[in-house]
Amino acid sequence: MAWLTRFLAAVAFLAIGVIFSPETFGSTSEGQNSSKLSVYLKLVHLLSFSTAWGAALWVTFIGGIIMFKNLPRHQFGNLQSKMFPAYFSLVGVCCALSVAAFGYSHPWKSSATAEKYQLGFLLSGFAFNLTNLFVFTPMTIEMMKKRHKVEREQNIGDEIGWTKNKEVAKVNPQLAAMNKKFGMIHGLSSLANIMAFGSLAMHSWYLAGKINL
Template sequence: MGWMTRFLSAVVFLAIGVLFAPETFGSKSDGQHPPKLATFLKLAHLLCFSTAFGAALWVTFIGGIIMFKNLPRHQFGNLQSKMFPAYFSMVGVCCAVSVGSFGYLHPWKTASASEKYQLGFILAAFAFNLSNLFVFTPMTIQMMKERHKIEREANIGEEVGWTKNQEVAKVNPKLSAMNKKFGMIHGLSSLANIFSFGCLAMHSWYLARKLDL
């Protein structure tokens, strides 16, 4: 994921530059832009936002639940440890592009209150994703590996569901303590992901009001 981190960093710095100094990139304070440029930026914003929103919806409420209910726990955990860094990186890039394009089209100095709120929602979604990518996900993966080791020693982990883990944890203090640590960090990660999805959902309502079908 090294190349993805570098790419994300480049996109982030570009988005920050567009956000705080849009005039440097040719943005007009009066909001008037060449039609082709405006259309391109709107398309970039729409595609990146919809990608982020759709991915968050699928991973949070559909894909993850289906995998958990059908895969052996260790296999599920190992898959998640590979999928989530890519997921948060992709959503982070999409949010950064959305922030940059929206900030370019609606410079902060002349943006309406509604537009400033929307920029805040996208920025918040971006921040929650970065917190997951660089803080919570690495911690969760590390704790998951440690718990897998403890579970293998107890000859569990290849079953579907949490039943055996909970049974063994009642008589295994080490596993019980690890479950609590993992649950806390995983809970914070899930909470950040839910908040990010909520912010994207708020922006989807704003975009829906702008559509003329």
């Protein structure tokens, strides 16, 4: 029930923020009159984008590295196989919401060139993320499980950080072939993840230029 408590707390704070927003009291910020629909679309876009950005930042540069350095390699791999589908699903949904909200607020025909580029960045992030979710991640997990089976037969995989895999692969052609294929698929998955993260980073610069602090 802990997740439900956290979810309800987040919803409660969001509701309080809406209640005490300037639009609720009939006033506007900096003399700009915006419809409630426009404000809600901005809220959806901001929350979705920030969630996707934060999740990508943590998983790519912080959480994964900490787990790799502190968990036995097979345990780390098994955890990643459960975490990555959830991660890519979350980021995919957030990117879809961001694209929908931004696209509705900036119709293509009447949008400036800058907005068209931003929609393109968001769509790129969404596409790279879906590619990871439905193509590279399933392939990576499948190859990882096959490699784990071979490694267990060689009594390796329980080490933390430094691995005996390369030493054993020198005298085990099957493991060497698996390493090569796994490295290729994992490399493509990492590249797609970085490209998605980069697309979101480009959009963050655009949003920063729109915020008045």
